[in-house]
Amino acid sequence: MIFSRILKSPKALTGLILVGGMVLLALLAPWIAPYDPLAIDPVASNQAPSAQYWLGTDFFGRDVLSRMIWGARPSLLIGFASVLIGCVIGSLIGVTAGYFRGWVDAVLMRPVDVLLSFPIVVLALAMVAALGPSLINLILTISLLFVPRFARVVRGEAMALRELDYVEAARACGQRPFAIIARHVLPNATAQIIVTCTVFMANAILVEAGLSFLGVGVTPPEPSWGNMLAEGRNNILGAPWLTTFPGLMLTMTLVGFNLLGDALRDILDPRLRGLHN
Amino acid sequence: MSGGKDSMLLEVDNLSMRFTLRRRSPFQPKRHVHAVNGINIRLRQGETLGIVGESGCGKTTLARCILRLLEPTDGSIKLNGRDITHAKGATLRQARRDMQFVFQDPYASLDPRMRAYELVREPLDALSDLPRAEADERAIALLEKVGLTRAQAKQYPHQFSGGQRQRIGIARALALNPKLVLADEPVSALDVSVRAQILNLMADLRAEFGLSYIVISHDLAIIEHVCDRVAIIYLGRIVEQGEVETIFNAPKHPYTQALLAAIPDPDPTERRRAADIQGDLPNPSAPPPGCTFHPRCPKATALCRQQAPEPRQLDGREVSCHHTD
């Protein structure tokens, strides 16, 4: 039922195609990329796009197209994984705080507020400095950014849902609080959680790109859209292809996620459900 | 403790629920709202009681207190002889086996993500030891009892009409075989042509299961049809209480008289321009002194402004008024 509505919405379809396209690109990288992304060719340094290197080469003569395709991997992987982890932990914290209110809410949300008050980049830098720049650490760092944001969103949902008649009906039936949360509150918050996930994935990818750009994300020579932007930054006028194409990929991915999230919000909103039927 | 048909099922004594309003600053005095103020109710097994009042009178808060969805700030509630006023946790949940609730809004009271039989089964999941398969069967049997089919049991709430959803709500309330069912405006959200179905259903179930009802409604005709006894509530206090016929045929409290006079009679030959009483409901956080009804009462005197009347027996009912004549 939801799939048919997704297929009918041009916004959702566009978003799905963009995101899906990127995912496919990342998965099929070993077979699609014409060159080894790490292969150096000093002779062909900083070449403009040509028949041989479709999107040109960078300073080391590495094929920009291949690096761009392979660069999708860490970006998307970090995006998905960190949001997933943030979602699970953050939602559990948020739903508990929002349903119980009172001291439980206070105790759970104060650390969340503290985390939220750190600027993203400062927190990320600190974490990477402490833990080291491996892929796992990067995922953990960025997921730490999203735990409090999910907690906030889901807490709001839980606070609204707990006032609904059917939640009160469950209480009147004699259900235990955690059963009520698991059976009634969380399932009805899922729509909002999914929408938030798509939007946050766009953010996560952007954060990763930013961190890589600053040099504390994916370390060279591994390509990531972010560090490609960093390397090409010094030569924007001389070799615009170095920054334009990774930037374009980044943009399209973000647009895709945002369109998808926007469309899903309309599709999944129960208040609009009547209109669709 | 729980006796036969004539034993006292519910005893509510001096029940009060006081809410504290949020102050703008800690220097302002605390303001309270007595949503429910000194309510006394006695309900026997098998009896039905109607609670009548307009918006803001506290009837919904009263229902929630009796069901212990709220903890009262004063007074006591005894169900089947057990004091549940401050019960918590497992004791409270066990008490819920005996009293259940039917909600006003059939659209909001059913979780849209659960199937009909799952909704009816939930009380059994929460409070009984029935194995899943047996609980399913009992839920389906209850749905059939309220007029739905086995095939419909697997459907989702949005696939049912308002009247059918209310039936599901009633089936859910019966799952644990409660002795008391509280219904908050059970038919006001339904289409007029469907209300009779639900009211008849409630009467049939009462006869079959020996249920006691407390029905909250602003519609006096429904109360007269469904209930044995009635309590009229104004601003958190009961102003008149007794047998339905006694009160509706000869109301003694001016508010009851005004309510009855204000209802448009569905008989055009009895053209009576509904008599209106002046004024609006006062602000519950600043109730008038003395008798709370005196600003709107045609019989009010200086005494009414100074002293709140105590309930007393008169002509077979209990009424709180200085000027019942």
Add this chain to the structure above:
Amino acid sequence: MALLDVNNLVTEFTTPAGPRRAVNEVSFAVQRGEILGLVGESGSGKSVTALSIMGLVDNQVGRIAGGSIGFGGMDLTKLPAAELRALRGKRLSMIFQEPLSALNPCYTIGDQIAEAFLAHGDTDKRKNHQRVLDLLRLVHIPDPEGVLRRYPHEISGGMRQRAMIAMALAYTPELLIADEPTTALDVTIQAQVLNLIDRLRRELSLGVVLITHDIGIVAQYTDRVAVMYGGRIVETGPTAEVFAAPKHPYTIGLLASVPRLRHRKPGEKRTRLQEIPGSVPSIAEITQGCRFANRCAHSMPQCAQQVPPMRERTAGHATACHWEGAA
């Protein structure tokens, strides 16, 4: 000549499943000084009828697809939007069910009533202020000067409804449409508001279309009644007659199923209410023939195939039914 003459009105909505008629060949007339009750349940089309008359159907979702609305010698369905807007609030007005959402919370009562004047080009502030005060007194609002300055949430529901009535009467219209004006109000306040509408009807010679689902209100406050079901009128006539001798099975069932205060004697046995089985059709369902057929105790094969025509049975009392018992 009738003040309002609705003739075979058809209003369609676009749904995902195609166009559906919310109002299906509806005809009725209202005279000056008369209150016509439009009775129906959800999906009956009564509110859409009112919106159609006022020209307030959102043209993104629906449109008038047929028929005519005669008012003051014009056909409202054929009027351009600007002319209709000039009439609205001046010669025909509407009040709605929920005054809290019909009033803008950001503006005072005085400002909102004055908006009626501003919308029609009367911008003299002092004069408007006086006219607003006069209107508030007309609708018996206590302390008009004080209420003028208050916001909607600061006054009670009954007063808000009176304020809406005041707004609707700004230019002393000829026709007033009241869509469930008291459904959201308590019964004691309901009486005040309905008595007010009745009084104004007499003083100002208004024609009133009173839309409601409450049989008691229909009995006490209307001169004539039109019963609607599933987008069509099924019975119409003088209120006293329709109540005394209802002809359409739906009207019969409706009147019989409503619980009434009977002043039972103590110990007198309760009677079972008469039920109408089934439930009200939704706008999405298309039925050939009579929409009430699937719930009707007297339905015949003909009912499911052919829409029964509206026929007058006794003077002024008409019904649309194939059943010979409806004669």
